[in-house]
Amino acid sequence: MSKRLRFLFIVLPICLSLTITGCGLQDLLGKNKNKTSAKEQEEETIIAVSLNQDDPNKLLISKGIEDLAKKEDVKVKYMDSKSEKESPLEDAKILIYQGGDPSILQExxxxxxxxxxxxxxxxxxxxxxxxxxxxxxAGELMVQTLLDKVTEGQIVILQGDPNESGSQELLAGNRALLSKYPKITVHTIASPQGSESVARTSLVDFLQKNPDKVQGILAHTETLAVQASEVLKQAQLDKKVVLIGGQASVPSLQRMATGSQIGDIDTSPYLQGANAYQWAQKIINKEPLEVNHSITSEQGEIPAKVVEVKSVTPANLAVTQKSYTTTMQSAEQDKKKQEESSKKDSKENDQGKEKENEQKDAKGEEGQSGDKQSSLPPGVQKVTERIKTETTRDYLGADGKVLGTEKTVNEQVKTVPPEMLKQEQSKDASQEGDQGKEKEKEEGK
Incomplete structure (x- = not known):
């Protein structure tokens, strides 16, 4: 029994020690792991964004991106005319591309x-x-709005870039419904990128050649809708020919409010931005995407997230217009704050650099003057000082006039050990430093 007791007394403390030590190690490892993960979380996520500067809703799109990015402390960097010095791709995890400089895609x-x-x-x-x-x-909804007013006659479709898949789908939606109405004749004017002015000229020519025959115009983009509205007003046809847009914006909704346009399509630009941000985060984190469609391209099938659209008619115009206007105003305020903050940071950085340069220059001048005063040529073994004293003695009379002058000149030459000269110079330098500190204290007060 005694041997067993001894064995237990020896084994039990060892087991307890190992258990406690093991827990301590696990705790330490856990803490280190938490510290590592905390550091990883502190690393800032940057999303680069390049928007189409001609898009009337670009601020609404950026608003959708920014609102979600702020909640997650994600930095959004935009490629625009103000970012020439620094590429938004620097440290970026992903690029959201709608338009802009195509070279950024290759980069x-x-x-x-x-x-x-x-x-x-x-x-x-x-x-x-x-x-x-x-x-x-969207193409189908445009035609549905048109059919409330027109069931026969000629219709002009102002198509966007025919090379874009989105423009092709929009046109397909138009034709799918119009084909069911044999009394409606369709004339399409395509507008390759950068040729909107040509589309305007073509529309003017067609209206002149077909007087009183054109009943309606479907304009796929806001740019084309603006031009169509101007052409109709100049030809005094804005009350006779109905105009329907395919890209609602604050200006287009205002045209509807004044009666120069009868319909439009709400493409939900804010939701486009929000969805783009969500997908960007999923791609960064390598999470599965919520795909509800796919688009065929030269490079193969592209996963797509299709955002719902809706018609804007006189019935829901007030609500839609208020939503667009309020969101746009909020986006403009955010942009203004960002610009002011950016200017302030830039000004502070410039002032900081200027002050730093001044300090460097001052230190450089002090160093140069110090070098001139204290530096000795290498290999000096002997230092001589030549001290010349000149004394002028004036002899004055009772009236204070100078009766005579006597000058004496005394010149001495003495040898100074280099060690003594260095000591004297170091004392002078320390005194100058003390004086400088006192001056800084006085300025601080």
Whole structure:
């Protein structure tokens, strides 16, 4: 029994020690792991965004992105005319591309930064996915609004870039319904990118050649709708020919309010931005995408998230217009605050650099003067000082006039050991330093 007791007394403490030590190690490892993960979480996520500067709803799209980014402390960097010095791709995890400088797409590919397309597919690259409004449905809704006013006669379709898949789907949606009405004749005017002015000229010519025959115009983009509205007003046809847009915006909704346009399509630009942000985060984190469609491109099938669209009619105009206007005003305020903050930061940085340069210059001057005073040529073994004293003695009379002057000159030459000279110079330097500190204290007060 005694041997067993001894054995237990020896084994039990060892087991307890190992258990406690093991727990301590696990705790330490856990803490280290938490610290590591905390550091990883502190790393800032940057999303680069390049929007189409001609899009009337670009601020609404950016608003959708920014609102979600703020909640998650994600930094959004935009490629625009103000970002010439620094590329938004620097440290970016992904590029959301709607338009802008196409060279950024190649740069993104070369740096292996994934691309998420927005509203249309860019050429020459294969994005990880695309966020796009339901263009085919938008085309159908445009025609439905038209059919409330027109059931026969000629209709002009002002198509956007015919090379874009979104434009093709929009046109397909138009024709799908119009084909059911044999009394309606359709004339399509395509507008390749950058040729909107040509479309305007073509519309003017067609209206002149077909007087009183054109009953309605379907304008796929806001740019084309603006031109169509101007042409109709100049020809005094704005009350006779109905105009329907395919891209609602604050200006187009105002045209509806004044009666120069009878319908439009709400493409939900804010939701496009919000969905783009959500997909961007999923791509960064390598999470599965919520795909509800796919688009065929030269590079293959592209996963797509299709955003719902809806008609804007006189019945829901007031609500839609208020929503667009309020969101736009909020986006403009956010942009103004960002610009002011950016200017302030830039000004502070410039002032900081200027002050730093001044301090460097001052230190440089002090160093140079110190070098002149204290530096000795190498190899000095002997230092001589020549002290010349000149004394002038004036002899004055009772009236204070100078009766005579005597000058004496005394010149001495003495040898100074180098060590003594160094000591004297170090004392002078310390005294100058003390004086400088006192001066700084006085200025601080």
């Amino acid at each position: 993104s590919q070369s740096e292996k930064i994934p691309i998420l397309a927005l509203t249309h597919l860019p050429s020459g690259v294969k994005p990880e996915g695309i966020i796009i409004p339901d263009q085919e449905k």
